[in-house]
Amino acid sequence: MSQDPTFRILGNAPSDRSERYEAYRREWDRRGTELDGSDHPVHVDLESVAVCDLRCGSSEEDPNGFCQIWTHEHIRKLGFNEHTYQKGYMDPRIYTVLLNQCADMGVSSIKLNYRGEPSLHPEIVSFVRQASDLGFPDIMMNTNGNGGARTYPELFAELVEAGITDLMFSVDAADAESYAKQRVGGEWDILLHSVNSAVTARAEGKSAPDCRIRASVVRTFLNAADVDSGRMEAFWKNEMGVDWMSISECYFPAGATHQWKAAEWASLSAAEFQCPDPFRRMVVTWDGKHTMPCCQGFTLEIDGGEVVSGAQSIREAWTSQNFDRLRNAHRDRTWDKDGKEGEPICRNCAVTKKPTPIAVEV
Numbered sequence: 001m002s003q004d005p006t007f008r009i010l011g012n013a014p015s016d017r018s019e020r021y022e023a024y025r026r027e028w029d030r031r032g033t034e035l036d037g038s039d040h041p042v043h044v045d046l047e048s049v050a051v052c053d054l055r056c057g058s059s060e061e062d063p064n065g066f067c068q069i070w071t072h073e074h075i076r077k078l079g080f081n082e083h084t085y086q087k088g089y090m091d092p093r094i095y096t097v098l099l100n101q102c103a104d105m106g107v108s109s110i111k112l113n114y115r116g117e118p119s120l121h122p123e124i125v126s127f128v129r130q131a132s133d134l135g136f137p138d139i140m141m142n143t144n145g146n147g148g149a150r151t152y153p154e155l156f157a158e159l160v161e162a163g164i165t166d167l168m169f170s171v172d173a174a175d176a177e178s179y180a181k182q183r184v185g186g187e188w189d190i191l192l193h194s195v196n197s198a199v200t201a202r203a204e205g206k207s208a209p210d211c212r213i214r215a216s217v218v219r220t221f222l223n224a225a226d227v228d229s230g231r232m233e234a235f236w237k238n239e240m241g242v243d244w245m246s247i248s249e250c251y252f253p254a255g256a257t258h259q260w261k262a263a264e265w266a267s268l269s270a271a272e273f274q275c276p277d278p279f280r281r282m283v284v285t286w287d288g289k290h291t292m293p294c295c296q297g298f299t300l301e302i303d304g305g306e307v308v309s310g311a312q313s314i315r316e317a318w319t320s321q322n323f324d325r326l327r328n329a330h331r332d333r334t335w336d337k338d339g340k341e342g343e344p345i346c347r348n349c350a351v352t353k354k355p356t357p358i359a360v361e362v
Helices: 019-034 068-077 092-105 124-133 155-162 176-182 188-203 224-229 231-239 314-318 321-331 344-348
Strands: 007-010 043-046 109-111 138-143 166-170 212-219 244-249 263-267 281-284 353-357
Touching: 043 092, 092 124, 092 314, 124 138, 124 155, 155 166, 155 188, 166 188, 176 188, 188 212, 212 224, 212 231, 224 231, 231 244, 281 314, 321 344
Parallel strands: 043 109, 043 281, 109 138, 138 166, 166 212, 212 244
Antiparallel strands: 007 244, 263 353
16 A cells, blocks of 8 residues: 555545656656655655645634644644754745756655745745746646735646646635634635636636646535535536646644544555655755655654755755655655654654544534
8 A cells, every 4th residue: 555545635636737747647656666765856845935824724613724834833732843853945045956956856746835834925926827837747836726815816827837837725625604713814705706817818828738626625514514515626627727636635734633524534554555755756845955755844853954055955855864764764664663663754744644534414
């Protein structure tokens, strides 16, 4: 078993992609199947910002929320300050250096966010354009559709025109009332305009040939009925014109007690699960001071070190001792053990849990 059990697709993901994109996906799959890290990542998250304008899931039903930004704040309150980092915006000069390193070593896919809302970065359109000019087969972005569009409504049309290839709107609702409860601080009308402007720009032929637009949903007890009935998919695909929809079951981040209850969770053992991510993707934080060998390192427990100020390159961080230790724990199926052989971050990770969705009637 090598796939994230918390993630699934509603409908069919787009299949008419370029040969360069398909070659990248074949290598992505091969790394996960063979547990081969090679000497460079296939994909890199360059965290353009570590700030957000929403507090997703943080309602009276669950004040802790479910977003990684707020999980990070929760962990800080528990006293793990040594494993956290400050909020901020990536310096465009650092971005250019890191982006060129990725291009030079053969990285195929770039995502311009990790925990924050990338559309808040004042240079985000330029960031996409730079990546497009360097010819990356996949240029990705997760966004709440608000962010910079609050002050510049046509931002997402410009991102499409700049060359984004995978634009993923985190929506979590099919109507304004439900949206207000889950995407706390977000404005429904701004989200709808952002999606519509991106879809329209692509329809007018202003996008990269490979541009795909997705609606992403975290399934919680508030929206489970809309997800399970097909209402969510019908609204975003049929009415708003996105290509496809992805569903992630709402999980309980390490150290947090949540009230969301739309799934039963069972911990997987190392005999059942070997995580493919440390063999193919990594994260660079906004300040370049931390690197992580997966997307779930909430507390930076496994740090490949900084990649700024001449400390080391992204390739060197990828082959660092900490990254190799994590890979070996999955190759050898020891990540679930206590003591030095095990990896606490993996035992606490949502990806090592298997959800069974619970039908929710509203």
